[in-house]
Amino acid sequence: xxxxxxxxxxxxxxxxxxxxxxxxxxxxxxxxxxxxxxxxxxxxxxxxxxxxxxxxxxxxxxxxxxxxxxxxxxxxxxxxxxxxxxxxxxxxxxxxxxxxxxxxxxxxxxxxxxxxxxxxxxxxxxxxxxxxxxxxxxxxxxxxxxxxxxxxxxxxxxxxxxxxxxxxxxxxxxxxxxxxxxxxxxxxxxxxxxxxxxxxxxxxxxxxxxxxxxxxxxxxxxxxxxxxxxxxxxxxxxxxxxxxxxxxxxxxxxxxxxxxxxxxxxxxxxxxxxxxxxxxxxxxx
Amino acid sequence: xxxxxxxxxxxxxxxxxxxxxxxxxxxxxxxxxxxxxxxxxxxxxxxxxxxxxxxxxxxxxxxxxxxxxxxxxxxxxxxxxxxxxxxxxxxxxxxxxxxxxxxxxxxxxxxxxxxxxxxxxxxxxxxxxxxxxxxxxxxxxxxxxxxxxxxxxxxxxxxxxxxxxxxxxxxxxxxxxxxxxxxxxxxxxxxxxxxxxxxxxxxxxxxxxxxxxxxxxxxxxxxxxxxxxxxxxxxxxxxxxxxxxxxxxxxxxxxxxxxxxxxxxxxxxxxxxxxxxxxxxxxxxxxxxxxxxxxxxxxxxxxxxxxxxxxxxxxxxxxxxxxxxxxxxxxxxxx
Numbered sequence: 226x227x228x229x230x231x232x233x234x235x236x237x238x239x240x241x242x243x244x245x246x247x248x249x250x251x252x253x254x255x256x257x258x259x260x261x262x263x264x265x266x267x268x269x270x271x272x273x274x275x276x277x278x279x280x281x282x283x284x285x286x287x288x289x290x291x292x293x294x295x296x297x298x299x300x301x302x303x304x305x306x307x308x309x310x311x312x313x314x315x316x317x318x319x320x321x322x323x324x325x326x327x328x329x330x331x332x333x334x335x336x337x338x339x340x341x342x343x344x345x346x347x348x349x350x351x352x353x354x355x356x357x358x359x360x361x362x363x364x365x366x367x368x369x370x371x372x373x374x375x376x377x378x379x380x381x382x383x384x385x386x387x388x389x390x391x392x393x394x395x396x397x398x399x400x401x402x403x404x405x406x407x408x409x410x411x412x413x414x415x416x417x418x419x420x421x422x423x424x425x426x427x428x429x430x431x432x433x434x435x436x437x438x439x440x441x442x443x444x445x446x447x448x449x450x451x452x453x454x455x456x457x458x459x460x461x462x463x464x465x466x467x468x469x470x471x472x473x474x475x476x477x478x479x480x481x482x483x484x485x486x487x488x489x490x491x492x493x494x495x496x497x498x499x500x501x502x503x504x505x506x507x508x509x510x
Numbered sequence: 511x512x513x514x515x516x517x518x519x520x521x522x523x524x525x526x527x528x529x530x531x532x533x534x535x536x537x538x539x540x541x542x543x544x545x546x547x548x549x550x551x552x553x554x555x556x557x558x559x560x561x562x563x564x565x566x567x568x569x570x571x572x573x574x575x576x577x578x579x580x581x582x583x584x585x586x587x588x589x590x591x592x593x594x595x596x597x598x599x600x601x602x603x604x605x606x607x608x609x610x611x612x613x614x615x616x617x618x619x620x621x622x623x624x625x626x627x628x629x630x631x632x633x634x635x636x637x638x639x640x641x642x643x644x645x646x647x648x649x650x651x652x653x654x655x656x657x658x659x660x661x662x663x664x665x666x667x668x669x670x671x672x673x674x675x676x677x678x679x680x681x682x683x684x685x686x687x688x689x690x691x692x693x694x695x696x697x698x699x700x701x702x703x704x705x706x707x708x709x710x711x712x713x714x715x716x717x718x719x720x721x722x723x724x725x726x727x728x729x730x731x732x733x734x735x736x737x738x739x740x741x742x743x744x745x746x747x748x749x750x751x752x753x754x755x756x757x758x759x760x761x762x763x764x765x766x767x768x769x770x771x772x773x774x775x776x777x778x779x780x781x782x783x784x785x786x787x788x789x790x791x792x793x794x795x796x797x798x799x800x801x802x803x804x805x806x807x808x809x810x811x812x813x814x815x816x817x818x819x820x821x822x823x824x825x826x827x828x829x830x831x832x833x834x835x836x837x838x839x840x841x842x843x844x845x
Contacts, residue, residue: 234727239527245566257563273579276726279719316730321738322565324560334554341748444779446563447744450786484629507782 227283230308230379233316242273242321256331259506260345260443267461333503334440336425336466341452379408387412394420399505400441403452410478410487418489421471421497432462437472438488442504454507455479458491469497513796531563537644553745559692561741565734567776568618568678568809572733573726575619580722582717588631597633599699603681604637607674610643616776617645619731621813622725625693634691639681645777655800658781665781665793668841669800676801676833683829704840732816736809740774743808751762753790762795763838767831770803771811777804795840 248254277300382405386392393415394402399420406413421432422437438453456472464470474491561627596602615623620641628637645651647670655666709717754768756762766787771834775783806827814823 235722236527238723238726239530245569246724247567252561254566257559257566262567266566269573272570272573276573276723278721279716280723282716283720313730315727318734322562322734326562329550329555329558331562332552332559334556334559335552337553338556338745340750341745342750345513394525431593441782443782444558444776445567446777447567447740447773447796450783 230312231280231283233250233282235277237274237316237319237323238277238280240320242270242469245270245273246324253331255502255504256333259442259504261506262444265386270358300489309426325334333499334446334449336438338424339425339440340427341440342449342451374488379405383409383412387416391419393419394418396500396502396505399439400452403454406454406476406487410476410485413476413487414510415479416476417456417473418476419471419473420454421469421500423499423503424466424468424470425451425453432458435457435464437470439505440503442506449504454489455486455489456489458494460494470501471495471497512533520628522573525637532600543671545826546598555742557745560744561738564737564740564774568616568733568737571619571621571776574774575746576620576722576729577718577724578651579622580718580720582623582626582630583721585837586630591631594631595636599633599701600682601604601822602633602636602684603639606632606639607643607677607681610640610677611670613640613644614648614650615644616778617807617810620644621810622729625729625817626725628693634688635681635685635686636823637651637691638684639677642677642830643674643804646670646677646801648774648777651779651781651804654817655781658785659788664845665800668797672797672801672834672837672841673758673804675710676830676837678806679752679833679837680826681731682827684826688822692818694817694819696760698775729813729816733809735779736774736807739812740772740808743772753787756791757793758822759792759794759842760839762791763835764792764799766795766799767835770799771807773803774807774809791819792842793845796843798834798838803831805830805834 245254249263249270249288250256251269258266331505332335382401386405387401392402392406407416420437422439425436425438426434427436435454435459436453437456438451440449441452442449456474459476471494472491473493474487474489477488478485479488480486521751597604623644624637624641627640628634652666652670655669659665747789749769752765752772756765761803766784769779773780781800785798787796787799811823811827814826816828
């Protein structure tokens with residue numbers, strides 16, 4: 226007779242290999258992780274297949290007499306797996322991601338998730354300006370007028386962006402552009418920009434305001450964060466959350482709580498469909 | 511007939527499996543737009559997507575972890591360990607922390623490795639030292655921290671320094687307090703007898719894979735439970751609300767450490783999240799997030815519960831929490 230538990234294990238290993246393999250094959254993987262790490266999951270897929278084939282050899286019961294096995298007596302339990310409630314539960318748990326992975330569709334992160342994540346309307350900025358920790362951690366005073374303390378990364382990007390007559394965001398540069406502008410919002414006052422994202426609204430926002438937001442994925446969806454620009458115009462009120470829009474406008478700054486943020490005065494806008502890849506990714510050198 | 515089925519059962523099951531493979535590969539993907547034949551609330555779909563995302567991210571590292579564990583099981587003997595381990599407890603602690611620092615791993619991949627090492631006779635304190643420095647001090651983590659903080663080496667430097675110091679202290683305390691390996695019953699797995707040393711390499715390789723599979727099944731269920739809980743927290747608990755709890759340096763450090771635990775981020779990606787809180791919290795709080803997260807989170811706590819006695823895990827969790835918290839607070843005079 227076959228060893229049913231070993232067979233089940235083989236099935237689960239194959240299931241995981243197929244799940245990951247299929248995500249690769251169909252390109253759905255991008256809905257789960259930053260595709261830059263797809264090589265890692267491809268390795269996982271190969272390793273799972275390897276383990277599956279190794280497991281196949283255990284399905285047929287080994288005759289005790291020709292059990293040329295190297296382990297000492299304690300090893301037996303591997304080969305004579307007995308069914309127990311606890312063991313059965315373990316297989317149920319292991320099957321859950323297989324079932325949900327094959328049956329349920331991947332859901333793109335939406336405004337509801339953004340509100341859980343806590344939106345950083347501006348992205349990482351070293352500017353502590355009016356923040357309470359100012360006194361404990363004074364920053365160089367020269368912050369606004371010269372760039373002594375600014376790192377190369379954003380400085381290069383600043384010099385580059387400031388020369389463009391109009392800044393058009395593409396998905397590839399989105400993070401870099403957004404970071405640079407929120408790093409030095411004052412430098413960009415009056416600049417024309419064009420960008421796309423989904424509509425996100427936070428409680429307490431003016432009806433004429435919304436956030437044109439994107440999710441930024443570093444590695445997997447668990448580390449997703451929201452970046453976006455505060456946008457202001459009359460039609461904003463009519464737009465529902467999660468609508469994808471492309472907006473054109475002029476940059477300004479606004480005070481948001483304790484921070485100075487870039488704000489976009491929208492002049493033109495249109496509804497668009499969700500891009501094939503709705504997420505943006507940090508650029509790593 | 512029955513006999514025939516029985517003798518060909520392997521082939522039959524092979525055919526069934528093959529058919530299943532083809533079916534899966536050929537079946538169209540369900541998509542968001544198409545919808546499902548049955549109604550699923552959108553938050554459940556989000557929960558499931560994040561859950562799978564965490565798993566897909568973690569599985570490669572866990573597989574590498576179980577393969578290394580399998581290798582240790584087959585190719586490393588107790589004798590080797592006895593020879594390599596310094597007899598002095600504190601020297602062993604230091605050595606394990608240094609080895610962990612040199613060894614690139616992530617917090618879930620390292621658990622099966624440590625389990626196997628301890629089962630092979632590595633003292634508990636050395637295992638813990640290795641467990642704590644492995645995920646936090648490695649080239650990818652350092653590089654990503656450096657870049658996330660705008661190519662600033664200070665945060666990355668503090669992260670390594672504190673991570674190493676905290677690991678040393680914790681492992682030393684464990685060495686003082688605990689005797690025995692604190693593993694759950696039935697965890698002390700078989701030891702390879704000398705006979706296997708003489709087996710041909712190919713056979714030993716197959717054995718290694720078999721041990722890796724057992725390890726994968728032992729650890730997998732805990733990983734899945736941890737990933738599910740982390741995804742649940744991400745979907746239903748507002749981190750914005752948690753963040754509001756932190757105002758002073760002390761509370762904001764606690765809040766960031768709590769967030770690191772709940773979010774269960776991979777140590778290779780967490781620096782970017784920490785950096786996004788830069789204008790909200792003092793560097794001390796961010797450091798709490800960066801040092802605590804790789805040592806403990808929902809995912810790996812579940813895995814630790816699969817390896818060690820629950821009491822020991824509780825003590826270890828409290829010990830790590832208190833040590834990281836005080837070490838991080840002490841840095842505020844320099845940061």
